[in-house]
Amino acid sequence: MSNSIDPSLFSAHEQALNHQPCPKCGGALQLRRAKLGPFLGCEHYPQCDYIKPLHHNDGHIVKPLGVACPECQHELVLRQGRYGMFIGCSNYPICHHIESPTANTPKKNHTSHLVCPECRQGHLIERQSRFGKAFYACDAFPKCKFAVNQPPLAGQCQVCGFQLLVEKKFASGTKHLCANRKCAHVQSAD
Template identity: 50%
Template structure:
């Protein structure tokens, strides 16, 4: 007597032989789609019943609740969550509440934009997880810099900011080679 279930190797892709379609009574078959495996009715296209095998829950992406913090929209607890572009802070009652905050620290001493002088250079994160600094007056101003800006004017050319890379300050203005 074998301990292996022969129905696993029968070549027929079925869910379980005893599980009928709840709509029409035909057997359900295992199918594969771009979102993973699912059970579909064998009478397709006459019956379009399907059921995903993996149950999608929104609580899977909650990393850690932030105790003592409240959502400004609904008042529930905020949580550090994992999303498509990395970690972010969001309301724990998603999808009822869609509040999202950037996990990168935003300080009040952000230097002014040297190009438009209207906006401030704020930290942003690219879709690949890299940090960069851009003017918050976008799309009116498209100034962007990869290194951390420092609110000091360049002594050589007078450009509004200096940038810090590996502990050294340099002027990000094209054509200026000033370094400290």
């Protein structure tokens, strides 16, 4: 079996592209291949650097929502993208309207009275990862990048003196751990 790609797979693209001129210089567009996938490139490269990807990573459509786009009146669709689910216009790339799927739901106030132990200026707040899992991070982000995965508790580590503990559930019961990753001392929840 040959390891080369069958050129007949690309012949439909090549025949469809023979009549498209380069929008920058008017030269012919040629099908090129790179490690990120096939693309159209100008025949006058490197003088003309026009490229057009043939494979778009715009997110695939999960389901149409039946609601009109506020910008162009086309239908909004739920898409799965690189950073999770989002609502976008079905008329993309002409219309670039996007919104969060949780934009209409009221946000709960998950601020904490706990001061960030790293920067001592921000407070720890509950946030969600792109997969929907809760974590707790400093509200001074991006200046402070402190974050923990378990619910934070006020307290001090008995070993290293770090000013924050996290609550973790084990089969033997709930324990308090030092939030300092270098220490991670386990204390009883007493």
